Amino acid sequence: MDESWGLSQRLQQGERGLQVWQLLSLGYILLVVLPYLFFKTGLHGDDYTAISGFKQMDVWTFLNPDPKVKGIFAFGLPAYYIFWWIYGIATDQWQLLYDVVKYIAHLSTIFFSYKFWNDYMSKRKALLAAGIFVLFPIHDTTTYWYMTLSYVFTPALIMFSHHLIRKNQYISGVILTILGAFFNYSSPPYIFGLALIFAVERSYKKALIFSAPGFTYVLYYFMISWMYPFAEKRILDGINFVQFIKNFLLQIGSSIDAVIGLSSWLKIYYGITSIGFFSLVVCLSVLTIVWFTIRSSKVTKVTWSLLIGLVSVLLLSYAMLSLTGFYTQTAFNLGNRVTVYGSLPLAYLLVLPAFNKRMFVVLALVFFLPVFGMSDYWKSWNEHQKSVINKIGSNQKLALLMEEDVLLVTGNIYSRLGPFSHIELFSMPWTVNSIFFKSTPSRNVMALSNYVRTGGGRLIDPKFGGYVSVKERMYLYDSDRNVVSVITPTDLEGVMEKRLLEIRHWMQLIGDGPVRRAVLGLSPRLEYLFE
Numbered sequence: 001m002d003e004s005w006g007l008s009q010r011l012q013q014g015e016r017g018l019q020v021w022q023l024l025s026l027g028y029i030l031l032v033v034l035p036y037l038f039f040k041t042g043l044h045g046d047d048y049t050a051i052s053g054f055k056q057m058d059v060w061t062f063l064n065p066d067p068k069v070k071g072i073f074a075f076g077l078p079a080y081y082i083f084w085w086i087y088g089i090a091t092d093q094w095q096l097l098y099d100v101v102k103y104i105a106h107l108s109t110i111f112f113s114y115k116f117w118n119d120y121m122s123k124r125k126a127l128l129a130a131g132i133f134v135l136f137p138i139h140d141t142t143t144y145w146y147m148t149l150s151y152v153f154t155p156a157l158i159m160f161s162h163h164l165i166r167k168n169q170y171i172s173g174v175i176l177t178i179l180g181a182f183f184n185y186s187s188p189p190y191i192f193g194l195a196l197i198f199a200v201e202r203s204y205k206k207a208l209i210f211s212a213p214g215f216t217y218v219l220y221y222f223m224i225s226w227m228y229p230f231a232e233k234r235i236l237d238g239i240n241f242v243q244f245i246k247n248f249l250l251q252i253g254s255s256i257d258a259v260i261g262l263s264s265w266l267k268i269y270y271g272i273t274s275i276g277f278f279s280l281v282v283c284l285s286v287l288t289i290v291w292f293t294i295r296s297s298k299v300t301k302v303t304w305s306l307l308i309g310l311v312s313v314l315l316l317s318y319a320m321l322s323l324t325g326f327y328t329q330t331a332f333n334l335g336n337r338v339t340v341y342g343s344l345p346l347a348y349l350l351v352l353p354a355f356n357k358r359m360f361v362v363l364a365l366v367f368f369l370p371v372f373g374m375s376d377y378w379k380s381w382n383e384h385q386k387s388v389i390n391k392i393g394s395n396q397k398l399a400l401l402m403e404e405d406v407l408l409v410t411g412n413i414y415s416r417l418g419p420f421s422h423i424e425l426f427s428m429p430w431t432v433n434s435i436f437f438k439s440t441p442s443r444n445v446m447a448l449s450n451y452v453r454t455g456g457g458r459l460i461d462p463k464f465g466g467y468v469s470v471k472e473r474m475y476l477y478d479s480d481r482n483v484v485s486v487i488t489p490t491d492l493e494g495v496m497e498k499r500l501l502e503i504r505h506w507m508q509l510i511g512d513g514p515v516r517r518a519v520l521g522l523s524p525r526l527e528y529l530f531e
Contacts, residue, residue, distance in 0.1 A: 274417070
């Protein structure tokens, strides 16, 4: 009897010890490792444009919801008010504050999506699925570019509201569904796709309750577009059925390539090769915890209503993006935020198998190692671009230019991830203007990106529509060497010829063939990538 009681006590103590270890491990991952991923990842792209705008904005202008003031942000006011306030407070001087908000937002996002996944699988696998969905490296933009936090926060909020309605918590569920629907214009595919889960399960009341805010948001979107036509719209003017089908086929093909195809594997490879020694050590500690925590987990039974819903989210996103004709799916560049839709069913499929040695290696290679590698990559690029911007601010020759002078910029158009151009810096004219505005009086600044062309006495940007006049005396700023020089139109021709092709997709590395012709047949506007 005493031996039996002693054995029971030891088993209970062992169980308590295991629970304590698991709790400490979870705390280590969420409270130490997760913030480490964001530390010093900083600002990128349009963040600098937003900061420039906020410096000229008072509090009332920020709070004013009038679409005439907000423009495109009228289509996602909650995201604007919850995330954008920091641009006016931290500006570009207190970048650590952006990293703190990134961490808090992602911690919340992981919790929200975890609650959703836990309705269909064990807690351990649900947490893993949440991490994969939120942090998957094919959409690293939503992780490290502050402006796009809402692209992953929105679906997580909607997923959490889905969980609440499933648990019959209708009041809180409806409130959060409304908030999620209006949070960002990316919300409709999530609302209607996840509502289909309830419909397949024949929970028609819940399907209707959950989808109603989505219909309300769509009505709101079209109403604002009609009443305020000057606000930026996401529907291509004059789109017809044939063009929609072409766009839809391009969405399918590019999504397969970006999520599970060659582009995704190239992204994973270069993500792994970007990892530093310290991050590798941290990653190995996480992998050790993951192995001992869920190594005994069995195959998760497929919930067909869930799988149908997740695939529907993806298909609906294709349809929505096909209306714009602009957002081709890509694993590289700041545009990869749209691949977050594809990471939703992908996360589910990755956690379905039993967690054995083979699956452990797969997850280590396709998720954990590239996540830490891409974190190091963004940190490194952030330090580099801060150095570039500081040199611009201290360059006395730039400060001596006149307002009418033409200033052309070379170098740092994009960051480099292997052979690929990844994070935009000087590729977007509004970012160029925001960065150079306070450092030079010149108001004719243009970066000589690969697609800038000459014609009619002008330098023309066919992608974004800007131009500057070609003058007999112009100024060239080499942002790699921090050197300003005077150039003539003849000198400009030599500079233009020396530009390197910006590789934004592996198709640019192959010759003309059926794949390239098929892509251009579906979207002729992508011709600039191959020029």
